[in-house]
Structures are given as structure tokens and as C-alpha cells.
Amino acid sequence: MVAASLSTPTAAAGAAPGGWVDALLANAAGGDTGSADSLAAIRARAAQALAQTPLPSRRVEAWRFTDLAPLTALSPTLLSAAPAAQPETAAGSLRLSLDGHSDPLAGINLPAGLEPISGDELNATLGQVLAATGSTELWPVLLNGATAQKVLALRVRGPVATTLELVSDAGAGEGILSLRLLLVLEPEASLEVLQVHRSGGANLTSVVLEARLGEGAELRHGLLAPGAATGCLLATVAVEQATGSRYSGVSAHGGWALGRLEPRLVQREGAAHGALKALQLADGRQISDTHSQMVFEGPDGRLEQLHKAVADGQGRSVFNGAVQVPRAAQRTDAAQLSRNLLLSDRARIDTKPELEIVADDVRCAHGATVSRLEQDELFYLQSRGIAADQAARLLLRGFCEEVLQELPEAARPWQPLASLLGEQGR
Amino acid sequence: MIRPDAPVLLEIRDLTARVEDQPILKGVSLTIRAGEIHAVMGRNGSGKSTLSKVLAGHPAYTVTGGTVLYKGEDLLSLEPELRARAGLFLGFQYPVEIPGVSNLEFLRVATNARRAGKGEEELDTFAFEDLVRERLQVVQMDPAFLERSVNEGFSGGEKKRNEILQMALLEPLVAVLDETDSGLDIDALRIVAGGVNHLAGPDNATLLITHYQRLLDVITPDYVHVMAAGRILRTGGKELALELEERGYDWVDAELAATERTPAEVG
Ligand SMILES: Nc1ncnc2c1ncn2[C@@H]1O[C@H](COP(=O)(O)OP(=O)(O)O)[C@@H](O)[C@H]1O
Ligand SMILES: [Mg+2]
Numbered sequence: 001m002v003a004a005s006l007s008t009p010t011a012a013a014g015a016a017p018g019g020w021v022d023a024l025l026a027n028a029a030g031g032d033t034g035s036a037d038s039l040a041a042i043r044a045r046a047a048q049a050l051a052q053t054p055l056p057s058r059r060v061e062a063w064r065f066t067d068l069a070p071l072t073a074l075s076p077t078l079l080s081a082a083p084a085a086q087p088e089t090a091a092g093s094l095r096l097s098l099d100g101h102s103d104p105l106a107g108i109n110l111p112a113g114l115e116p117i118s119g120d121e122l123n124a125t126l127g128q129v130l131a132a133t134g135s136t137e138l139w140p141v142l143l144n145g146a147t148a149q150k151v152l153a154l155r156v157r158g159p160v161a162t163t164l165e166l167v168s169d170a171g172a173g174e175g176i177l178s179l180r181l182l183l184v185l186e187p188e189a190s191l192e193v194l195q196v197h198r199s200g201g202a203n204l205t206s207v208v209l210e211a212r213l214g215e216g217a218e219l220r221h222g223l224l225a226p227g228a229a230t231g232c233l234l235a236t237v238a239v240e241q242a243t244g245s246r247y248s249g250v251s252a253h254g255g256w257a258l259g260r261l262e263p264r265l266v267q268r269e270g271a272a273h274g275a276l277k278a279l280q281l282a283d284g285r286q287i288s289d290t291h292s293q294m295v296f297e298g299p300d301g302r303l304e305q306l307h308k309a310v311a312d313g314q315g316r317s318v319f320n321g322a323v324q325v326p327r328a329a330q331r332t333d334a335a336q337l338s339r340n341l342l343l344s345d346r347a348r349i350d351t352k353p354e355l356e357i358v359a360d361d362v363r364c365a366h367g368a369t370v371s372r373l374e375q376d377e378l379f380y381l382q383s384r385g386i387a388a389d390q391a392a393r394l395l396l397r398g399f400c401e402e403v404l405q406e407l408p409e410a411a412r413p414w415q416p417l418a419s420l421l422g423e424q425g426r
Numbered sequence: 427m428i429r430p431d432a433p434v435l436l437e438i439r440d441l442t443a444r445v446e447d448q449p450i451l452k453g454v455s456l457t458i459r460a461g462e463i464h465a466v467m468g469r470n471g472s473g474k475s476t477l478s479k480v481l482a483g484h485p486a487y488t489v490t491g492g493t494v495l496y497k498g499e500d501l502l503s504l505e506p507e508l509r510a511r512a513g514l515f516l517g518f519q520y521p522v523e524i525p526g527v528s529n530l531e532f533l534r535v536a537t538n539a540r541r542a543g544k545g546e547e548e549l550d551t552f553a554f555e556d557l558v559r560e561r562l563q564v565v566q567m568d569p570a571f572l573e574r575s576v577n578e579g580f581s582g583g584e585k586k587r588n589e590i591l592q593m594a595l596l597e598p599l600v601a602v603l604d605e606t607d608s609g610l611d612i613d614a615l616r617i618v619a620g621g622v623n624h625l626a627g628p629d630n631a632t633l634l635i636t637h638y639q640r641l642l643d644v645i646t647p648d649y650v651h652v653m654a655a656g657r658i659l660r661t662g663g664k665e666l667a668l669e670l671e672e673r674g675y676d677w678v679d680a681e682l683a684a685t686e687r688t689p690a691e692v693g
Pocket of ligand 2: 474475476519604605
């Protein structure tokens with residue numbers, strides 16, 4: 001088949017990558033219950049598309065720096081995560097555990113303002129935000145579509161005071177944990193959501209979140225993903241914003257053999273506010289990747305984006321920040337800053353803004369810096385009796401905290417920094 | 427306070443140092459005993475900050491000759507953090523901003539490192555909060571500064587107060603204060619000088635680097651050294667500072683030119 005001939009020649013041992021997808025699809029079909037759930041149609045379509053789509057190779061621009069080898073080295077099977085130990089839930093938050101097969105809402109009393117979406121309505125809505133953000137054909141989205149067995153879909157009305165925690169832990173099992181999420185915020189609704197995805201072994205966590213924000217709605221969204229050295233993460237966050245809505249996404253991922261995050265925002269009629277703050281870390285031979293995209297389809301839209309990355313060891317950090325400002329998007333105000341910390345000579349950082357600006361009356365600022373730990377900052381700390389390695393850790397922490405402290409309160413028990421730096425026992 | 431029998435804390439002999447390929451210190455000698463306050467004065471660029479950075483162990487400066495004994499032991503072979511734990515303190519001319527690192531935590535880690543150096547127990551967060559609140563009064567600093575990142579967005583005067591706060595917490599044996607007075611208005615100068623006077627005692631010593639007399643109006647030095655072109659050109663009592671104030675630095679330049687010409691004239 002086509003995929004095999006276009007596959008990356010550097011793939012790890014095991015089945016040929018094209019074969020990997022075939023094997024996965026065969027396994028997924030075997031596990032399919034054949035029930036007429038909302039995902040059945042999506043699964044069939046995605047499986048077909050996936051079979052015909054070449055595995056992303058490094059000859060494709062969007063995957064130029066990101067080798068899929070750690071992923072195709074994984075077992076091409078579906079994973080149902082076993083229950084894992086979790087820290088206590090922060091006050092004021094509701095935790096839903098996602099294991100890929102059971103119903104996360106079973107036995108749960110949803111707080112006022114949240115209700116499940118199901119049946120025809122779900123069928124009609126699922127996939128629309130992906131389409132609106134041009135994400136339907138992305139390889140990680142197809143992969144998710146072909147494998148996800150369950151969807152968590154919620155409607156939000158009015159302000160919801162409880163923080164929603166959506167949590168998965170792929171644990172030590174082998175295979176793919178596939179999670180599909182949908183949030184529909186009615187006009188003027190507001191919600192805080194925290195996604196936490198962890199792993200302790202050779203597996204892939206594939207997650208797709210679609211969020212539709214009605215007029216004046218507000219979504220505060222955190223995503224914390226501390227990984228495992230052999231684990232992979234492919235996370236897509238698709239957000240469709242109506243006028244007057246506010247989306248604020250704060251993400252932190254690191255510690256994965258391959259971790260890739262794709263936030264994709266669209267402001268359908270402009271005049272909305274988007275904020276993206278991200279931290280990613282790559283140590284050892286890890287790859288940490290963010291490909292973000294913001295499309296302004298109308299005037300007066302705003303974007304504030306800060307992307308921070310730390311690369312140590314032989315780690316590799318990739319950031320691509322696309323911003324599209326077509327003619328209709330007059331008076332757009334977008335600012336993107338990429339700040340990178342290079343901690344080793346063998347680590348590598350690739351950072352690239354990708355601005356497509358057609359409208360003429362806009363403010364679009366972007367900048368990128370790559371630096372090492374500042375000698376003067378280290379010396380200042382040392383001159384106060386702090387040992388060189390502890391001083392370096394303090395500075396690294398300072399760099400990370402700027403983003404981490406913006407995560408929802410509910411992230412605290414998960415110890416974001418320690419978990420990302422691999423400093424805590426699991 | 428000069429006591430000829432007081433123990434020598436710092437003994438600098440013929441110290442030479444360079445930065446990159448440029449020699450800056452060209453033979454500095456200086457002996458400091460417990461209880462003494464020394465002032466080093468000199469024009470911009472004469473090497474005062476370089477001397478302070480070399481003493482503290484900044485990696486950009488390379489010592490090319492001479493010795494420095496601290497309490498009788500070789501200082502220059504110690505890592506910067508060990509010098510600090512042993513009681514050497516440098517008040518920076520330009521304190522460094524460290525975004526994202528909380529001032530309170532920085533002060534606590536530093537204080538505990540110094541306490542370990544003195545063989546004392548670490549303070550837990552509560553005991554440390556008590557201590558820091560008490561020491562804040564020495565510099566009349568608002569506790570709100572503890573919650574901010576180290577020096578980030580501090581005004582010049584606030585940074586200098588933060589330096590003296592660190593000195594008050596670390597209780598050094600030898601404090602080298604590099605232009606702690608520059609950029610201060612008269613009130614801030616009084617507070618900073620008050621802090622220094624408060625902390626000076628018979629068992630420790632202070633080396634003040636300045637080029638203004640006004641600091642020496644409020645802190646009385648036992649010795650004044652005039653530095654020029656990487657050397658100490660002349661040493662005297664506090665009247666030497668007054669003389670500099672009156673006559674300016676031109677005579678220093680003349681004297682320097684004379685010493686540099688001497689070998690040629692002899693030959
Ligand atoms: N890190 C450095 N890099 C290059 N030159 C330096 C550095 N530090 C000091 N110098 C040079 O050394 C000389 C002495 O500087 P400094 O010690 O700062 O003098 P002072 O503190 O007396 O004004 C100056 O010519 C200065 O430019
Ligand atoms: Mg100086």
C-alpha cells in the first residue's frame with residue numbers, strides 16, 4: 001500500500017511503519033463492539049482515511065523535525081488503562097477519570113450547569129470544531145478517530161464554579177489509549193477545565209478535545225502532561241470561538257519519547273480573545289513538539305501567545321506557531337513570543353513563527369529567543385552560598401514557573417514542576 | 427576600629443587578574459583585620475569592581491598572580507558558594523534580576539547555606555519568616571518585596587536595600603560593598619549606611635567601595651585606599667577621602683603618571 005513506500009526510513013525495529021497502521025486498524029476493528037454509538041461512523045471514516053494516508057514523514061513540513069520512530073516502536077494495539085494512584089483532588093474541582101473504555105460519568109453527579117450531550121445531537125456536533133479549525137485530516141486526529149471507543153461530551157450553561165478535571169494515566173500497559181472529548185459552551189457560559197495525562201510505560205496517549213465557545217463564553221483550559229521515557233503523547237485541542245468569547249489555554253508537557261501538542265483555534269467572526277501559554281521540556285533523547293495555529297476569520301480578534309521550551313541532554317524541542325490573518329480580519333492584535341532555554345550542547349531547539357498576514361490594519365508582533373542559563377544570574381546565587389547545581393535548578397524552575405503558575409489551581413496536587421522534571425516518585 | 431592585635435581576616439598580596447586578555451588588576455595588596463572598616467576609592471574603570479568580583483570568585487575574571495588569604499587560608503581555590511558560606515559577602519554594584527525565583531525562597535536558601543557553613547541548623551520556613559521579618563527592619567524594607575522575584579523590577583535603591591537585607595541575614599565576616607551608595611537618595615543612603623553600621627562589629631570587617639565622600643560622612647572608615655589603574659596608589663586615614671573630595675582625582679592621575687614614568691627616567 002501507499003503508506004509503506006512513503007514511510008520514514010529511520011523507523012525503529014519492528015513492523016514497517018505502514019504495516020504498523022495496518023496492524024493497528026486490524027486490532028481496532030477486532031476490538032470494535034459494532035455498536036451504533038456516535039463514534040462508530042467516525043471510526044469507520046477515520047480508519048479508511050488513515051489507511052490511505054501516508055505515515056507523516058520528515059519530508060512533510062509539519063513533521064520535519066519530529067520523527068515518529070518512538071511511536072511506531074509501540075505495540076499497535078488498543079489499551080484500556082488500569083486504575084492508577086492519584087493525588088487528592090483539589091477543593092472545588094470534580095475529577096473524571098478517562099480509561100478509554102468505561103463511562104467517566106458513571107456514578108457522578110454533575111455540578112449545576114453541566115450536562116451530557118448524547119444521541120442525535122452528539123452525532124450532529126462531533127467533528128464540527130475539528131472541521132472549523134481545519135483539523136479533520138491531521139494524522140493524529142485520524143489516528144484518534146480510528147481508535148477512540150468512547151467520547152465524553154458535555155454542554156455548559158452559565159458560569160460553572162467547579163473546575164472539571166479530565167484525567168488519564170496510561171500506566172505501564174502497552175498500546176494506544178485513545179480519548180475523545182467535546183465541550184459545548186453556550187453563550188455567556190464559563191468553565192475551567194484541567195486535562196492531566198500521564199504515562200508510565202511504552203504506550204501512546206492520543207487525545208482530541210473539541211471546544212465550541214458561544215458568544216461571550218469563557219473557557220480557562222489547562223493541560224498538564226508529564227510523560228514516560230518510552231511513552232508518546234499526541235494531543236489536539238481544537239477551539240472554535242464566537243464573538244466576545246475568551247479562550248485561555250495553559251499547557252505543560254515533557255518527559256515523553258515523543259510529545260506533540262496541537263492547539264488549533266479559530267475565531268469565526270473575529271472579536272474574540274485567545275491566550276496560549278505553553279511550556280515544554282525535552283531531556284535525554286526526547287522530542288517535545290508544539291504546532292499551534294490561530295485563524296482569525298473576522299475583525300478585531302486578539303491573540304496573546306507565550307511559548308517556552310527547555311532542551312537538555314540530546315533532547316529536541318520544536319515549536320511552530322501559525323497565525324493567519326486574512327483580509328477580513330482587520331484590526332487583529334496578535335502577539336507571539338517564543339522563549340527557549342538550551343541547557344546542553346547536544347540538545348536542539350527549532351522554533352518558527354508562521355505568520356500569514358493579508359489584512360493591512362493589524363498589529364502582529366512576534367519574537368523568539370534562545371539562551372543558556374545566564375552566567376551572572378548563576379554567579380549571583382553562588383555568591384550567596386548556593387551551590388552551582390542548586391543555582392541552576394532554581395533558575396530552571398524560575399523559567400518554568402512563569403507558565404506553570406498559570407495552570408488552574410486544580411493542577412497543584414499533581415505537582416506540575418516536579419512531575420515534569422521527573423523529580424517525584426510515581 | 428583599629429586594633430593592631432586583632433586577627434587578620436583578609437590578606438591580599440600582589441594580586442593580579444585579567445578579564446579576557448586584558449590585565450585589570452596589576453598588583454593589589456591590602457590587609458584587613460577584624461573590627462576594621464576600609465574604603466576603596468578611585469575613578470570609574472580603576473578596577474574596584476574587578477577586585478570585588480575576584481574576591482567573590484566570578485568566573486569571568488582570571489587570577490594571574492598573587493595570593494588572597496581569608497582567615498589564614500587560601501581563598502582563591504574555593505568555589506564562590508564556599509567563600510560565601512565561609513562568611514565572605516559581596517554587595518553587588520549591579521544586583522542581578524532573577525525572574526521567576528521568589529525573593530523569599532532565595533533568601534531562605536541562601537541563609538540556610540550560610541548557616542550550614544557556620545555549623546548551625548537549617549531554619550524551617552516558619553523560623554525563617556520570623557528572622558526575615560526582624561531583619562527587614564534593619565533596612566526598613568516593605569515585606570511585599572519578599573513576594574516578588576529576586577530584584578525583578580526593583581528600583582536602584584530597592585535593589586541596594588535588598589543587598590543589605592541579604593547581608594543582615596548572612597551575617598558575614600567580611601563584607602565587600604561595591605558602590606552600595608550609588609543611585610541612592612539621601613534617605614535611602616541613611617538607611618543603607620545605618621544597616622552597615624548596625625552590622626559592623628569587633629569580629630567582622632567591611633570593605634566599602636565608593637567614589638563619593640557622602641557615604642563616608644555616615645560610615646567612618648579606619649583606612650582609605652585610593653585605587654588607580656589596577657593598583658592601590660595610596661593608603662591613609664579618613665582625611666584622605668576628604669582630600670580627594672577637595673582636590674578631585676587629578677593629582678591621582680599625576681601621581682600615577684609619575685610612577686609609570688619612573689623606570690624609564692631611571693634608565
Ligand atoms: N567583564 C568584563 N569584561 C570586559 N572588561 C571588563 C569587565 N569587567 C571589567 N572590565 C574592564 O576592567 C576595567 C575596570 O573595571 P571595573 O573593575 O568595573 O572598574 P571600577 O569598578 O573601578 O569602575 C574597565 O576598563 C572595564 O572596562
Ligand atoms: Mg565599579
